[in-house]
Amino acid sequence: MTIVLTPYWSNGVQKLKVAPQPPPRPAHGLTPPALDDSIHVVRSLRQLRSKDKNIEKYIFLSQLKATEPNVFYKLCLEHMSEITPLIYTPTVGDACIQFSHIYRRPEGLYVSINDKGRIGKVLRNWPKIDEARIAVVTDGSRILGLGDLGVNGMPISIGKLSLYIAGAGIRPNSTVPICIDLGTNNKEFLKDPLYLGNRHERVPQDQATAFMEEFMYEMSQVFPHLLIQFEDFSTDKAFEYLSSFRHKYPVFNDDIQGTGAVVLSGFLNAAKLSSAASGRPLSDHKILFLGAGSAGVGVAMQLMSFFTMQGLSEEEARRSIYLVDSQGLIFDARGPMAEHKRVFSRHDYQGPPMTNLVDILNYVKPTALLGLSTIKGAFNKDVIETMSALNPRPIIFPLSNPVRLSECEFSEAVEWSGGRAIFASGSPFQEQPYNGRTLYPGQGNNMYIFPGLGLGAIVARASAVTDGMVVAASLGLANSLTQEEKDLDMVYPRVERIREISADIARSVIRAAQKDGVDRSQDLRIMDDSTLTQFVKSKMWNP
């Protein structure tokens, strides 16, 4: 049987006969006498640190994962804050852009538009079907804020799954990174002789939809125990596929739901700090979003529950949220708009189009400014100073990825707000000294949510991912701050505690699955919370 686990070049000759497996441990005598895994972690770390460029570090770590997975995951777990930015954002963005040039070996599953009509056959080539529990699927159409990267999106599926393994102890063999190739509109890639994907523009949307129908049906047939995470589909497709499939299959969209959950969590903690300084009740917050794509609208929808938790009606919650896109403030009289923006379109604004962000801030007077726009520098000095004039402790969350597309840097937010900003960004920044104190940036990234959400859904054998499970993941994260973290005004926990946090999130997610009646592991219902947490931890894989 031929196994198609490699990108097909346009001439279609590159096919593998065997599945990619880490090589077996060499027999006695074939390795140096003192080779020991824990010392090899130290050795590997030194080798890693000796490299100057992050992309070289990424390549080194990919190689280590393929040859010595135990050493790789030990390194991740022991040095989470150093390794995460190398296997995930920001470096994974560069790895995606350069994927066709730095490609070394097959990893993951590629399904192409040319496989339409026989997708099931391709999926059956996966070597570990019985063990498969979680797939991250992208079509590469919007990778981070980098646009359409076609089949070069594969590293995002791989990177997310490495975090499932490191962050939630999902077994490596149960993860399936998938990139579907429906063409690309990236002109540079189409001209690049090394590009690894189909060399044509994206197929029309009706063909893409028909492909996805077959793909999802076949996934459910071939992998009956699989949870599917949709990742980095461009906004129109992200909303379409989520609403088409979420009631048929266990699937969630990380950019809409995972990001919504992580930002709700950080916002709950940030709003308390901001209200403590201003004396304003929590129900009085007003949030302005720059960016109204899958992430902006996904977060806005989730943040409605922040207001309903404070006792506001749905309509009042909606009125506390303002969206700005590339044409400015979104309001009814502006004219036709995409369906996903309509919910938050302002009925109460009748004036001329408002496009200048500082003007919009002075009109809305928000307590929080959230960026999911991909526009670097959009939160400039004027913007941060305006937010700081409006609020004793403004909430500033530049959430676009990777770091070079962040709406502002942490050092800028600190300086321009006089150290008062409550800050979280999509990609990591260094802590900053300010007036004799150390200020800590939060990382408002869905990486805090999806490992625990996925683990909970897998352990509960959930037949669907419900809104209740997503909110439970968010609240589980919000409640995970230690006293020390609270005393430092942190809005997210330290990433080094990710395993412990994922276990707590997973327990909350299982409880929500039980409440919503989608848990198929019903024997977990009788466990009390501490037994359930222990059970979840016992399911975690350790290197």
Ligand SMILES: NC(=O)C1=CN([C@@H]2O[C@H](COP(=O)(O)OP(=O)(O)OC[C@H]3O[C@@H](n4cnc5c(N)ncnc54)[C@H](O)[C@@H]3O)[C@@H](O)[C@H]2O)C=CC1
């Ligand atoms: N922190 C996190 O966990 C996550 C961050 N993101 C990031 O969010 C960003 C956006 O993702 P999507 O919503 O899927 O993309 P998208 O491309 O659909 O949305 C971008 C939005 O920004 C708006 N925009 C573009 N230029 C603008 C301008 N000059 N002024 C105001 N608005 C402007 C667009 O109109 C659109 O509404 C990406 O950078 C992505 O990496 C996405 C998911 C998770």
Ligand SMILES: CC(=O)C(=O)O
């Ligand atoms: C973090 C993430 O999912 C994104 O930027 O798309």
Ligand SMILES: [Mg+2]
């Ligand atoms: Mg994403």
